[in-house]
Amino acid sequence: MKKVITYGTFDLFHEGHYNLLKRAKALGDYLIVGVTTEYYDMQRGKLNVVNPLLERVENVKKTGLADEIIVEDHEGQKPEDIQKMGVDIFTVGSDWTGIFDYLGEFCQVVYLDRTPEISSSILRADKYPIVQMGVVGSGRIAPRFLSEAKFVSGVNVGAVYNPNSQSAQEFGRSHELDAYWGDFREFLEQVDAIYIASPHETHHEYARAAIEMGRHVLCEKPLTFTVARANELYDLAGENDVVLMEGIKTAFCPGFMQMMNLARSGVIGEVRDVEACFSRITQLGLREMRDREYGGAFLEFGSYTLLPIFKLLGCKYESVEFDSILADNGIDLYSKIHFRFKNALAMSKTGIGVKSEGQLVIAGTKGYILAESPWWLTKSFEVRYEDPTRIDKYSPKFLGDGLRYEIADFVSKINGTEKMSYCLTKEESVAMAGVVERFMEERKRRGRA
Numbered sequence: 001m002k003k004v005i006t007y008g009t010f011d012l013f014h015e016g017h018y019n020l021l022k023r024a025k026a027l028g029d030y031l032i033v034g035v036t037t038e039y040y041d042m043q044r045g046k047l048n049v050v051n052p053l054l055e056r057v058e059n060v061k062k063t064g065l066a067d068e069i070i071v072e073d074h075e076g077q078k079p080e081d082i083q084k085m086g087v088d089i090f091t092v093g094s095d096w097t098g099i100f101d102y103l104g105e106f107c108q109v110v111y112l113d114r115t116p117e118i119s120s121s122i123l124r125a126d127k128y129p130i131v132q133m134g135v136v137g138s139g140r141i142a143p144r145f146l147s148e149a150k151f152v153s154g155v156n157v158g159a160v161y162n163p164n165s166q167s168a169q170e171f172g173r174s175h176e177l178d179a180y181w182g183d184f185r186e187f188l189e190q191v192d193a194i195y196i197a198s199p200h201e202t203h204h205e206y207a208r209a210a211i212e213m214g215r216h217v218l219c220e221k222p223l224t225f226t227v228a229r230a231n232e233l234y235d236l237a238g239e240n241d242v243v244l245m246e247g248i249k250t251a252f253c254p255g256f257m258q259m260m261n262l263a264r265s266g267v268i269g270e271v272r273d274v275e276a277c278f279s280r281i282t283q284l285g286l287r288e289m290r291d292r293e294y295g296g297a298f299l300e301f302g303s304y305t306l307l308p309i310f311k312l313l314g315c316k317y318e319s320v321e322f323d324s325i326l327a328d329n330g331i332d333l334y335s336k337i338h339f340r341f342k343n344a345l346a347m348s349k350t351g352i353g354v355k356s357e358g359q360l361v362i363a364g365t366k367g368y369i370l371a372e373s374p375w376w377l378t379k380s381f382e383v384r385y386e387d388p389t390r391i392d393k394y395s396p397k398f399l400g401d402g403l404r405y406e407i408a409d410f411v412s413k414i415n416g417t418e419k420m421s422y423c424l425t426k427e428e429s430v431a432m433a434g435v436v437e438r439f440m441e442e443r444k445r446r447g448r449a
């Protein structure tokens, strides 16, 4: 008798799950299905799981395909089960290809094609329909979005759009997505929501077209380059009753929120200064270095550094001064932006041709918070005081590359389970567009001088 085992959360049970179980069963004579506990999903960073364990087990049972159902509640359980139960084949969907190769030591490992379209539900009442998403752009960030989206329950990324047909097709093939090019509306018709990861200057146009067609939009930073355009998009989203979110992933990382709340709690007294730095030496051939109009350090990383400044000191600064080191082609290799608020100062430092210490320092009247690089993921930070021996250390939870938290928030907003936009408010997003607008004007003025 050939024994097959597979594992999953099986939340919001859909035909992707059903097909997987059917094919898994067909691989042998006896199918064991491991269903994850809430605790294990929390440990492995699977977010937004809606159905409780018993309901998920019940849904697997209803398929009639499982000969035995077990629960999976800890890391490292798979090899234990396989050996203990004498399993011949471990199988899982192709979205996990390569990840479970290590189980080859214990049994045969088979990755089954995942089901790309999972539009209708088969066993459950449609309280939360699966959000069908499409990715716009297939550059450097898009693959990261895909691998993080699989850790968010209730979302299925099934399509990609790129005006370049070859890029769209190649990306679609390698990530099992339906590829679209040419007519953008044709792509929009296939999805409920889009993630915009195309070059900066295309964000506004894609976002507007999608919102007008009633699609939710998660847009990479910067959303737009002017206050007027940012307001236009948020107003349009309100009129069309869709979610519009600027994808500044730091805002959604659990540790960043904790750090902001701690800074506001009074442990360091009144916040008087926020200094944030983000730099990455960038290769000469890359877009950030080449694009005279929309490249440069501040447009690339400024959303990260402005975020803690606006969160802690508000969006109404009294003055702002820009200073940059420009390359021959006019892009800023390094920029310092100095803000004055009523009772506080702030500094944003961004670099693509200058490397500095990527840290965030929040200075208060009683102490300060220091978050070292990569503070934008906020895996750890410290609260320090006048007394140098007193240091409170924090190591918040952080999994993957942080994008999953942003995607989870986006999906919750679409489903209406998360109404408040406190992680990143519209006001903060519009204020950032305001700084970008002034920065671009200043750079143009300096370029002419």
Ligand code: C2G
Binding pocket: 006, 007, 008, 009, 010, 011, 016, 017, 020, 036, 046, 072, 091, 092, 093, 094, 095, 096, 113, 114, 115, 116, 117, 118, 150, 156
């Ligand atoms: N699946 C699929 N097609 C989809 C969605 C999911 O074939 N459109 C497959 C997944 O690849 C997995 C199974 O259905 O094999 C269960 O999916 P999830 O409930 O999302 O569970 P997952 O997070 O993939 O957990 O220990 C758990 C395992 O690692 C898999």
